[in-house]
Amino acid sequence: MDELKTFDPSQVSETDLRAQLDADLMPRHVAIIMDGNGRWAAQRGLQRIAGHQEGLRALQDVLEILHELNIPYVTIYAFSQENWNRPKLEIQLLMNLLERYLQEERSLFQKRRVRFRPIGRLHQLPASVYALVSEVAEETRHFTERVLSVALSYGGRAEIIDAIRQIAVEVEMRSLSPSQIDEPLFEQYLSTQGLPDPDLLIRTSGENRISNFLPWQIAYTELYFTKTLWPEFRRAETLYALLDYQKRERRYGRVTQTVSS
Ligand code: FPP
Numbered sequence: 001m002d003e004l005k006t007f008d009p010s011q012v013s014e015t016d017l018r019a020q021l022d023a024d025l026m027p028r029h030v031a032i033i034m035d036g037n038g039r040w041a042a043q044r045g046l047q048r049i050a051g052h053q054e055g056l057r058a059l060q061d062v063l064e065i066l067h068e069l070n071i072p073y074v075t076i077y078a079f080s081q082e083n084w085n086r087p088k089l090e091i092q093l094l095m096n097l098l099e100r101y102l103q104e105e106r107s108l109f110q111k112r113r114v115r116f117r118p119i120g121r122l123h124q125l126p127a128s129v130y131a132l133v134s135e136v137a138e139e140t141r142h143f144t145e146r147v148l149s150v151a152l153s154y155g156g157r158a159e160i161i162d163a164i165r166q167i168a169v170e171v172e173m174r175s176l177s178p179s180q181i182d183e184p185l186f187e188q189y190l191s192t193q194g195l196p197d198p199d200l201l202i203r204t205s206g207e208n209r210i211s212n213f214l215p216w217q218i219a220y221t222e223l224y225f226t227k228t229l230w231p232e233f234r235r236a237e238t239l240y241a242l243l244d245y246q247k248r249e250r251r252y253g254r255v256t257q258t259v260s261s
Helices: 014-020 037-043 048-068 081-085 088-112 127-139 156-172 183-187 235-246
Strands: 029-033 073-080 114-119 146-154 200-203 222-225
Touching (some): 037 048, 048 073, 048 088, 048 235, 073 081, 073 088, 081 088, 081 146, 088 114, 088 127, 088 146, 114 127, 146 156, 200 235, 222 235
Parallel strands (some): 073 146, 114 146, 200 222
């Protein structure tokens, strides 16, 4: 595990950071746990929803720079299964925000040729949200070069259990034999099926945990933990996190295979 980062935007410029990046060493898949919206709002004496609204602007900023850098796969943790335990009003406001976001961004998905791919136990979402999420997923389904996966009512253990259930049914029906079950086969039953594993996972707000986000998929992922609260995580720190990633050795348990320059 890396130490927790403190990022000071006044010390670096976006141009400098960008100039240091090596286009050949870009991660293909970046996963993000967007944490700290509530604390950001509380620090300013605002309602929690104001933190989520600002968090949405941060998300738009980050997606824009990742797009500019041609990073094809991004997966974000927008709503966890545990988030259902929040006050009803906050859940409702978050769902409204998600609906507004999708309504506003569906044309941007077309323009950028991004597939919107929701993952999680989507049937648990309110009916109108489920309908919109499915619609936008459907209308962007044919884009293959860029994928934005959005985890909604998502839990990593639940995802693994759902995969095991499906496999068990197939074994029971004898369309699959236990000896055929290996890692590549198992991955076909996960919601991230077809995507490479994340190369880099970012978590904001000083929490040094994974919180049930993509536990199978991040087995070899580089982790970037920062004290920055999500609404303040913008373009410059995204570049900084990518640079940090590029400086690390990625050995996959082997003796040496360095990606650092
Ligand atoms: C965690 O902050 C954030 C969330 C539970 C929701 C993430 C949502 C957004 C960034 C809004 C925009 C996203 C979409 C797709 C509509 P927190 O509330 O747990 O913060 P805290 O730990 O400081 O209380």
